[in-house]
Amino acid sequence: MGPIGFIGLGMMGLPMARCLLAKGHRLLACDTSGTACAALREGAPAGRLEFAPTPAAVAAGADIIVLMLPTSAVVAQVMEGPDGLLGALRPGALVIDMGSSVPAETRRLAALAAARGAALMDAPVSGSVTKARAGTLAIMVGGDDAAFARAEPVLRGMGETLIRCGAVGSGHAMKALNNYVYAAGLLALSEALQMGARLGLDLGVLTDVMNASSGRNVATETKARQEILSGRYAGGFQLGLMAKDLETAGAIAEETGFDAQALALCRRLWREAVAALGPKVDNTMVHRFLGGAPDKP
Known part of the structure; x- marks a missing residue:
């Protein structure tokens, strides 16, 4: 070769x-x-x-x-x-x-x-x-x-x-749709942690509950304790790249004529997060954005 x-x-x-x-x-x-x-x-x-x-x-x-x-x-x-x-x-x-x-x-x-x-x-x-x-x-x-x-x-x-x-083209399509599902899971996790914090819940126990129950996903397993609760926010994937993949999924929705409303919500929130935090921060920083803390830690 x-x-x-x-x-x-x-x-x-x-x-x-x-x-x-x-x-x-x-x-x-x-x-x-x-x-x-x-x-x-x-x-x-x-x-x-x-x-x-x-x-x-x-x-x-x-x-x-x-x-x-x-x-x-x-x-x-x-x-x-x-x-x-x-x-x-x-x-x-x-x-x-x-x-x-x-x-x-x-x-x-x-x-x-x-x-x-x-x-x-x-x-x-x-x-x-x-x-x-x-x-x-x-x-x-x-x-x-x-x-x-x-x-x-x-x-x-x-x-x-x-x-x-x-x-x-099928590999690119499946990658974009996979990343949309991941982003939706991370978004749900981040909102749940923000609400749990305002209730005064033990967020470590909340994470254990999700990981032992039906709320479990890759974000709860690999991002909750490791990146969000620790305050590290360094999962290794940039916020701007996540936003780009969501836009690719949006292009698939437009091509197929499917009204993907949950995807539209994810796209909007990630665009707003990128505008507030910049594209280079870690994608887990969407948690801080949702909590009204646009400043970098």
């Missing part, structure tokens, strides 16, 4: 790229941040890492290209912009979009790649930065059997659980 192209060395992309290097893969990496490139270079095995100045240069030197980018708009820029991937993709090339993109946009870009004899598939991830570092992410894969067969060795270098979701 030749080098794997890797574009996007952000909070998740950097540890994912490091995992690929640690598993023996060669990388041809690209990022607009010199700091991120320097961080990947530090400690990289000799002879396994090169950098390309543009996405087009990545496409010229790699047949499998991983994208770990923040939004569909950025993916489109990397694909279609000046010195983008599309103009340089070779027949047989495979692009793997591992960010959280809008499914309809993923399908559009896949059609453009197919017109050049290449393929684009989606493989968004679930898990914290800690799991990205450990290479134990869950990965939701959208694409046909041929694309999956080529991508699987690369994906297993970064993830522990690979879930085949269906056709191109």
